[in-house]
Amino acid sequence: MTRPTVRDIAREAGVSLATVDRVLNSRPRVRENSIRLVQDAVEKLGYVRDVSAANLAKRKEYRFAFIIPDSRSKFVETILAALNEVKQVPGPDRISVDTILAPADDANATARILTGLDVQRFDGVAIMCPETPQVRDAVIRLKQAGLAVVALVSDLPSSRRDHFVGVDNKAAGRTAGALMGRFLCGKQGKVLVVSGSLLSRDSIERRFGFDGILAERFPSLVVLPTVESRNDNYRLISIVKQVMTAHRDILGIYALGSGNSAILDALRATGRIRSCTLIMHELTEITRAALEADEVDVVIMQNVGHLVRSSIRVLRAYSDNTPIVDSQEKIRIEIVTKENLVEL
Amino acid sequence: MTRPTVRDIAREAGVSLATVDRVLNSRPRVRENSIRLVQDAVEKLGYVRDVSAANLAKRKEYRFAFIIPDSRSKFVETILAALNEVKQVPGPDRISVDTILAPADDANATARILTGLDVQRFDGVAIMCPETPQVRDAVIRLKQAGLAVVALVSDLPSSRRDHFVGVDNKAAGRTAGALMGRFLCGKQGKVLVVSGSLLSRDSIERRFGFDGILAERFPSLVVLPTVESRNDNYRLISIVKQVMTAHRDILGIYALGSGNSAILDALRATGRIRSCTLIMHELTEITRAALEADEVDVVIMQNVGHLVRSSIRVLRAYSDNTPIVDSQEKIRIEIVTKENLVEL
DNA sequence: CTTGACGTGAGGTACGTAACTCACTAAATC
DNA sequence: GATTTAGTGAGTTACGTACCTCACGTCAAG
Numbered sequence: 001m002t003r004p005t006v007r008d009i010a011r012e013a014g015v016s017l018a019t020v021d022r023v024l025n026s027r028p029r030v031r032e033n034s035i036r037l038v039q040d041a042v043e044k045l046g047y048v049r050d051v052s053a054a055n056l057a058k059r060k061e062y063r064f065a066f067i068i069p070d071s072r073s074k075f076v077e078t079i080l081a082a083l084n085e086v087k088q089v090p091g092p093d094r095i096s097v098d099t100i101l102a103p104a105d106d107a108n109a110t111a112r113i114l115t116g117l118d119v120q121r122f123d124g125v126a127i128m129c130p131e132t133p134q135v136r137d138a139v140i141r142l143k144q145a146g147l148a149v150v151a152l153v154s155d156l157p158s159s160r161r162d163h164f165v166g167v168d169n170k171a172a173g174r175t176a177g178a179l180m181g182r183f184l185c186g187k188q189g190k191v192l193v194v195s196g197s198l199l200s201r202d203s204i205e206r207r208f209g210f211d212g213i214l215a216e217r218f219p220s221l222v223v224l225p226t227v228e229s230r231n232d233n234y235r236l237i238s239i240v241k242q243v244m245t246a247h248r249d250i251l252g253i254y255a256l257g258s259g260n261s262a263i264l265d266a267l268r269a270t271g272r273i274r275s276c277t278l279i280m281h282e283l284t285e286i287t288r289a290a291l292e293a294d295e296v297d298v299v300i301m302q303n304v305g306h307l308v309r310s311s312i313r314v315l316r317a318y319s320d321n322t323p324i325v326d327s328q329e330k331i332r333i334e335i336v337t338k339e340n341l342v343e344l
Numbered sequence: 345m346t347r348p349t350v351r352d353i354a355r356e357a358g359v360s361l362a363t364v365d366r367v368l369n370s371r372p373r374v375r376e377n378s379i380r381l382v383q384d385a386v387e388k389l390g391y392v393r394d395v396s397a398a399n400l401a402k403r404k405e406y407r408f409a410f411i412i413p414d415s416r417s418k419f420v421e422t423i424l425a426a427l428n429e430v431k432q433v434p435g436p437d438r439i440s441v442d443t444i445l446a447p448a449d450d451a452n453a454t455a456r457i458l459t460g461l462d463v464q465r466f467d468g469v470a471i472m473c474p475e476t477p478q479v480r481d482a483v484i485r486l487k488q489a490g491l492a493v494v495a496l497v498s499d500l501p502s503s504r505r506d507h508f509v510g511v512d513n514k515a516a517g518r519t520a521g522a523l524m525g526r527f528l529c530g531k532q533g534k535v536l537v538v539s540g541s542l543l544s545r546d547s548i549e550r551r552f553g554f555d556g557i558l559a560e561r562f563p564s565l566v567v568l569p570t571v572e573s574r575n576d577n578y579r580l581i582s583i584v585k586q587v588m589t590a591h592r593d594i595l596g597i598y599a600l601g602s603g604n605s606a607i608l609d610a611l612r613a614t615g616r617i618r619s620c621t622l623i624m625h626e627l628t629e630i631t632r633a634a635l636e637a638d639e640v641d642v643v644i645m646q647n648v649g650h651l652v653r654s655s656i657r658v659l660r661a662y663s664d665n666t667p668i669v670d671s672q673e674k675i676r677i678e679i680v681t682k683e684n685l686v687e688l
Numbered sequence: 689c690t691t692g693a694c695g696t697g698a699g700g701t702a703c704g705t706a707a708c709t710c711a712c713t714a715a716a717t718c
Numbered sequence: 719g720a721t722t723t724a725g726t727g728a729g730t731t732a733c734g735t736a737c738c739t740c741a742c743g744t745c746a747a748g
Contacts, residue, residue: 003438005704016727021706029725052396052437053704056733060706082671089669093396094347175683182641185529213683297526305671325433327426327649333684339519339557340677349734360697365736373695397734400703 004045012041024049051322055093062095064315066152066308067113067127071104071231073258074284075304079128079153082308095312098122105197105231107132114138124148124315126165130200131156148318150311153302154202162318165311165331167302169202172333173209173256176279179298179335180210180252181218183277188220189251192243194227194236196258203256206281210254221251229259240266252277261286264295283336291338299336306331348389356385368393395666399438406439408659410496410652411457411471415448415575417602418628419648423472423497426652439656442466449541449575451476458482468492468659470509474544475500492662494655497646498546506662509655509675511646513546516677517553517600520623523642523679524554524596525562527621532564533595536587538571538580540602547600550625554598565595573603584610596621605630608639627680635682643680650675 010020015034022030023038041047054060066083069076083099100117102110110127111134117125124147129135131154139159142149148162155164180191193210195203207226214221227243229236236259244250244266253276255263260280267273273295280287283301290296310329317324354364359378366374367382385391398404410427413420427443444461446454454471455478461469468491473479475498483503486493492506499508524535537554539547551570558565571587573580580603588594588610597620599607604624611617617639624631627645634640654673661668 003704007704018708018727018729019725022726025706027707029723031725034725050400050438050704053400053733054706056394056397056400056703056735057705057707059733085669085671089667094394171684175681178681178683183526209683303676309672323433325429327429328653330686332647332678332686334676335679335681335684337519337522337679339522339553340515340679342674342676347734351734362697362699362737363695366696369736371737373693375695378695394734397703398736400705400733401735401737403703403736 003050004047005050006047008045009038009041009047012045013037052093060094062093062124062316062319063098063122064095064124064126064312065098065100065117065122066311067100067102067110067125067129068152069104069110069128070101071258073104074260074286075258075282078282078284078304079308082304085305086308086312093316095316097312102129108134111135111138114142117142119145119147122147123319124150126150126152126311126315127156127161128152128154130154131158135159148315150314150318152307152311154200163314163324163329165307165314165329166202167331167333169205170209170212172281172300173206173211174213175209175333175335176206176254176281176298176300177210177213178217180254180277180279181214181221183297184218184221184251186218186220187251189249190222190224190247191252191254192224192227192240192247192250193254193256194229194240194259194263195256196229196231200257206256224250226256229262231258233259233262236262237266237269241270244270244272250276252279255280257281260284260290264290267295283341288341291336291341294338297337301334301336302331303334347394348391349394350391352389353382353385353391356389357381395664396437404438406437406468406660406663407442407466408439408656409442409444409461409466409469410655411444411446411454411469411473412496413448413454413472414445415602417448418604418630419602419626422626422628422648423652426648429649430652430656437660439660441656446473452478455479455482458486461486463489463491466491467663468494470494470496470655470659471500471505472496472498474498475502479503492659494658494662496651496655498544507658507668507673509651509658509673510546511675511677513549514553514556516625516644517550517555518557519553519677519679520550520598520625520642520644521554521557522561524598524621524623525558525565527641528562528565528595530562530564531595533593534566534568534591535596535598536568536571536584536591536594537598537600538573538584538603538607539600540573540575544601550600568594570600573606575602577603577606580606581610581613585614588614588616594620596623599624601625604628604634608634611639627685632685635680635685638682641681645678645680646675647678 006020010017015037019034020038023035087097102113107130110129115138125142136159139149139161143160150163150165151161153166211223214223227239240263278296279298280296281300283299287296287299291299314324314329350361350364354361359381363378364382367379431441446457451474454473459482469486480503483493483505487504494507494509495505497510555567558567571583584607622640623642624640625644627643631640631643635643658668658673
């Protein structure tokens with residue numbers, strides 16, 4: 001009834017413990033035939049390696065680094081908070097997580113940090129940054145050094161990252177578009193899209209999804225050219241004010257990412273808040289308060305706690321070649337309204 | 345830099361390993377003063393027990409039982425599938441999960457199963473069933489026997505369950521109501537609510553939340569008396585057909601739980617599908633297909649994988665008195681549209 | 689003074705696995 | 719024929735913790 005151990009395998013296969021160990025850890029110097037004997041015994045007895053005992057014996061420590069942009073963005077703050085929470089709680093497994101802040105808006109600096117990373121010190125890296133050729137090269141180097149690499153929030157598809165932990169941003173944009181269309185009830189008018197920076201892949205994909213569904217299903221809505229904040233909130237406030245004054249028939253605003261606070265300020269200043277349907281991304285203290293105040297209609301989010309924990313599970317799985325439970329690691333596009341907002 | 349062990353504590357406190365062990369496991373025969381010495385050393389060195397090593401030494405196995413209603417409901421099927429998935433993947437911890445099917449619609453039989461449960465064989469139980477006095481008494485017995493008990497999907501508040509794993513159903517109802525109201529764009533008309541059984545607490549709470557928000561924010565919509573399926577799909581189809589014919593001004597339908605398939609069939613038969621705004625609960629093969637076919641507007645769901653994994657984590661935490669990460673265990677009310685539907 | 693309960697230390701074994709050494713055989717190579 | 723090498727078994731130590739036994743000292747009640 002109790003789980004079989006290596007000893008049972010050895011007995012069943014008729015080989016010694018050492019041979020079982022050699023096979024299980026794919027060490028050399030084992031005859032093909034013995035390998036098969038052991039494998040058959042494993043199969044027959046349903047042996048599964050006791051990971052915690054193995055890690056204990058190996059004194060294995062997983063050391064992971066999270067490369068996070070050093071921006072004052074509220075979304076990044078929630079990610080850092082989630083990372084801190086993970087660090088507080090001593091998991092059953094010996095995992096250490098280092099958070100490394102990389103200058104935001106400077107992909108080269110990020111690439112340099114990646115290149116300078118001591119590959120001896122880490123088993124895996126989670127990277128949140130836009131993809132550039134330099135970043136791609138740095139990731140390839142990390143992979144070659146044997147580290148597990150996951151892309152966080154924004155994908156790095158052309159690099160050899162092992163995994164992407166984040167939402168399907170095109171689908172997120174489509175979701176935002178569908179809700180915008182439904183909420184506007186077939187009215188004729190304009191929709192404004194506001195972006196942090198159109199350089200980052202996630203913004204582009206969201207925009208693409210949003211435009212697509214509006215064109216398909218809500219042709220009565222006209223999407224205005226995207227307003228870009230370039231991470232300058234003062235600039236953003238004035239541009240949004242200007243646009244809102246110029247276009248009195250703007251019915252809805254879709255905020256692709258950063259700049260939520262500035263957009264809200266601009267709308268409050270122009271008195272257009274609550275008369276516009278507002279859809280924003282990421283649940284932060286700003287958007288939470290705006291939801292509660294009925295200023296924002298919907299927030300599209302990804303659960304940062306899940307993001308961080310999933311990254312760690314995936315990094316661990318890659319660094320010791322164990323399978324991944326896809327359904328657990330799939331990051332959902334969550335739709336948050338005032339009603340299903342979770343407290344705290 | 346490496347984690348302190350019991351040895352370090354013993355050295356720091358100036359006592360023997362045995363004494364440290366006695367203190368850490370709160371065994372008798374230790375002087376007050378020695379207890380304090382050890383506790384101070386633990387604090388100073390930041391010692392945290394290595395749970396996997398401890399479990400290894402204890403040959404501890406967590407044995408959990410899941411009591412699940414034996415209905416042909418698609419939602420229950422997805423829960424069983426999630427349970428099976430968990431059983432397949434051998435976690436790092438030695439956890440065994442038994443699924444026990446209890447007759448649906450027979451709370452007494454469920455109570456009898458709980459009463460008959462061998463308290464020696466299990467460390468914890470997750471229970472999905474409506475609350476009755478018999479169930480409450482059975483839960484109290486389990487608690488007294490030292491088992492951890494969580495309520496799954498539907499809460500058992502008056503029993504002494506340790507934890508509830510599921511969504512806030514009143515908030516789920518409010519969410520459904522708010523979406524229904526927004527999607528109906530201020531039109532005047534009727535809304536139909538269909539329930540599996542109004543006995544179960546989750547249905548009542550959803551209905552309550554739904555009615556509340558419609559009354560508050562969408563007074564132009566009239567909610568018809570609830571149609572109850574009593575888990576009889578043929579009956580449900582004919583009632584829904586009848587109601588739909590009698591009331592030509594039904595604009596929306598809110599399905600509180602079971603019977604989704606019958607409702608869809610009835611609407612298809614009466615040709616009212618797609619002309620009604622339809623909001624249903626739980627993502628199953630039925631509702632998924634209906635979402636993809638644009639027959640359902642929104643599905644409100646709880647992630648069953650999360651539900652099951654969270655239950656297990658919580659049961660484990662309660663059975664060895666370790667803290668719970670609230671943010672990880674909070675089950676979210678997920679809003680699913682065709683656009684943010686995840687594949688598979 | 690004896691008895692016994694209490695408090696403590698020393699030391700051991702065990703859990704399941706990893707990783708190592710040493711010894712040995714059989715076959716291949718020199 | 720001597721040397722190497724691949725393949726194997728036997729055995730040991732270690733990881734961090736639990737839990738056990740035994741011995742010993744202290745102190746108070748009988």
